[in-house]
Amino acid sequence: METLQEKRISIIKSGMELINEHGFHGCPISQVAKKAGVAAGTIYTYFENKEDMIYGIFKEVIQKQYKAVALKDNPELPFQERFFKFWENISEFYFQNPEIQGFLDQFLKSPYNTEEVHKENPSWFEWTENFYLDGIRQGAIKDINPIILKILVNESAHSLAKVKRNFGKKLEKKKVDFSSYPFMIWDAIKAN
Amino acid sequence: METLQEKRISIIKSGMELINEHGFHGCPISQVAKKAGVAAGTIYTYFENKEDMIYGIFKEVIQKQYKAVALKDNPELPFQERFFKFWENISEFYFQNPEIQGFLDQFLKSPYNTEEVHKENPSWFEWTENFYLDGIRQGAIKDINPIILKILVNESAHSLAKVKRNFGKKLEKKKVDFSSYPFMIWDAIKAN
DNA sequence: TCAAAATGATTGAACGTTCATTCAGAGCTT
């Protein structure tokens, strides 16, 4: 533990792991502190209160996702290529960071997730919207509200990563081909 | 409040509503009791403890879903027709029962949702699996693991119902056509 | 150059609150 930033990150990581494993109930400050190797009181120098900590975790996580997915997008490429690259990046990101996915899964479906939270973390949400708007403008995908497209694609990517992790070995034996999935999604959204 | 069964249902309904609105954190027994119009202790004549109550809510909810969706399926019809009927039923069910959807959303993504829970409530989970297996056997949809199909379809239905409820009026102005959604999903899963 | 002072992070015991759960007694039905 060196800098203050590192301690902050350690708290965030611990909280995220506890929420991933035990839910929002089941992540007491006392345990977050223990896991992070700090005293309970220390958490309150980094966050106003527990709620603020949870929003802090979300902010961190959504920024990481932005870097791992949005920043790797190349708007010069044809949209179909961008789409498959996007799919690959987001799948890989979730697969490599199961705690992040577990946290996001729960956060996004919870009452913590409000419109205000989206406004306070515009980078990712604005980027995804523009991503699909690009696809529509170029005539590559159906002219459908980006909110709808986002759901279809992102929820599917989310769930597939989860299945891959939970049932990966079982499904491998049955020769399930995960790579067919993005093609299915593409079939759903591509322009006729 | 007449019979015991009705009191049980009242507790379940109250717990469900609180979880929908405030999450698993934010649903204390004291409030469930208050909302249900019973004393806190009464809940413990119907459930062993709080966890048991939450699983009780899930059981109730999944049975309702089974009745509202699975029992309305007619296996005699061509699969495509069954699929669109299924979509309509599940969308309508979620739209008419927002607390159920809010609860399910959170439950299914939470650590409460384990493989064991699925085994204890086989009706719905077995039915969906068989539904997709039927489609595959008849050559109507792609030969893909039913787990994957289930995710793609059910998660999408879930999310769409949520959007419809949250952004319904906003999207209506923009003339978003929700009816296009099941066709997109069908395009994704139909056999080539 | 170096002690003294200031700063700010860290600690963990202590606090007040809230929680899930219990249970003795009351009420109701048969």
Place this chain on the structure above:
DNA sequence: AAGCTCTGAATGAACGTTCAATCATTTTGA
């Protein structure tokens, strides 16, 4: 009166949060 359901105050554990005290680091000033 027997056998239940129901009540809600009581219980003790667990929780989020505070804060006086401690510690480490930096700044000051002679």
